[in-house]
Amino acid sequence: MNVLEILKDFTFRCKSVFENTTTKMSKRFLNWLILTIRTVALIPGKVNFTRLSRYGGRTAKTFASNFKTSVDWMKVNIGMALDCFGSSDDMAVAIDPSFISKSGSLTYGIGRFWSGVAQRVKRGLEIMAIGAISLSKHTCVMLGAVQSPNFRTLESERHMSMLGWYVALVRSKATELLSLTDILVADAFFSKYEFVNEVIGMGFRFVGRLRANSYLRYLAIPDSSAPCRRVVVCPVENGEPLLYFSTDTDMRPEKIIDFYRIRFQIEFGTRDAKQFTGLQSQQTWDRDRLDFAFNLSFTALNACKEVIRKDYPSLSLAQFKRLIFESYLKIIQKINHRLTQLAA
Template identity: 30%
Template sequence: MAKLTNISHRDEKMLQTLICQRFAVQGKDNFTNMSRYLDANEQTLRVWFDRDVDWRAINGALCELAMSQPPRFAGLDCSFVSKAGDQTYGLAKFWDGSQSKAHKGLEICCLALFDPETGEAYTLDVRQTPAGISDKKLDDPGQYTRMDFYLEALEALPASVTHVAADSFFAKNKAFQAVEKLGKRLVTKLRSDANLRYLATEAEKEACRKENKRGRNLKYAGKADWQNLDEERWQTLQSPEGQGHLKIRTAILNSPNLERNLRVVYVVDTRNGNDWRIASDDLETDPLEIKKIYEGRFQMEYIFRDAKQHSGLTDEQTRKQQRLDFHFNLSLTALNFAKAEMKIYQTTRSVADYARLVKNEWTLNLFKSNFDLNAEFGLNEKTQQKIREIGFIHKSRNIFSP
């Protein structure tokens, strides 16, 4: 945060305290429990959560710090956050992927950048979805819907990003247009019954002109039948190493609904027959690279998992919009700090071990601070490291105190 000139010294100290606390606290990260660990009471914490913080700038600086190269790929995804009560801001019915149906609660929309070296995802921007925005007719250009709200997050993308990966929910014309407007390409997944049609070959166009000398030239050569593929129109690709069970084909097809040509990568798992259709409006990039970009999107699931397990994403104890926004951003920014430290200092190999390291370090410092300055006890560096590693899943490779 020291490199961010737009953050005051007061806010920097506040954020350092709150970010370290995210992993040191035993139990829920709510105001009551946090006040037991910090030199701040509940009211002070509530005042802190009312402050405006430029989270995008902080996360952007963290990404620059953690990544050895500028990011080229980004991901956009949403996550359900359970919440009881009736008066909380943003409370509505949202899709809960863990239950495969809509539930009453809150939702956050996350924009992440992928590390070109490791593929790991880092949060750049997170926003809470407001209630009252229509979730019907998402592709209607004359109506502001949840789709429009989600796509507004793309404004934070750095210039180095060329492709945005998103799940099948974003396989809509609005999403393609929004990403195209930013000079980038969308990579998404199509439905199993996607309506696509083959482009006519030059031979088919010539035959049509000879048969029908008048009228429009032939552009398309029939609809793609997913149960009976026309193998001559598809190119079979070599499966990547370790994925020999996948049969991968690719072709450029036209989508009447999306009003554009798409590079489609059709993947079939020969072990169980499962298949999926990855599509992008980038017709030039290697199809296997398109597949890899989409698969990188699943790294975002680790963001939500780790934030819920270790940095208190679902522990919010407030109903106000500003405090909820602060809470969600604090949770995911703290996770960014943890992953950046793990990569730079090569300390732990999992967020679970990092959280345990911070808890143990906090306890160790508590003991040391309560000893007399002249006290003599056998806490050499090796012994202290053993204390820090209590409960680790994997032993750390370097000695580092958060």
């Protein structure tokens, strides 16, 4: 394996992805964006404006100002999902709120949110991660991230609950997501009448799991206006059975279970973005820059996985990131050696 070629190959792949999915960027900004994604992919440790400047060859001020630019991240990542999965019928859209550690009092959206890792409410930020999952590929392509307002802002300015915010968010992305697939998967938190019936009205088929405290001993009352649902009971050894369901009564029971279980790939995607592409190391408090940073992290992760899938299938994400950093160092060494020869 030629280490020097890895960074060049990654840059070429990024360029082809953006050129095939969007035409609304200037050539100058597109070149900067590809440079930034490449820099995010190779930086070891935290990703912030200071480190982007150190490894990317641009000033921190340049990165900070360009992070205010609007980019159609969803369109770019849907293009990568279609390239990875094709137009198969085993694809679904998964959503999953994720806690982001952040300090400071001026940061947009700072508040108290549930952290699944800590199993308690913590002070920080929350994003809604959106991803495309595939049963046959057994992976997830991250489509985008939308930051959640804090509870105080929702109640005082928008007069809605957090669940209402999630409904509004899915509605705002429904057209783009339905162009990919009409199956939506989410965890047990979203298995509520208000949410499920709203997404059905948008045109989705919903797959989820009933909450542990669900009480299913009431007689069913026929209602022609209510959508029928299929419930699948999955026995668990030495525990309560798990109750999966789908609003599509024609969906096979095993497929309902498979869709819900593959949903965990979006959580793995968020974890990888936190570990390798700086999802949780933003150096800004501005709303637009935060949105850019979250989506940049997911897109950089997708680009890394795309190159691994096509060219280096034997490498893990950690190995690929280490090799791309080594490739960067070797290129810098060659440049320095050439400059030394010219100076002599």
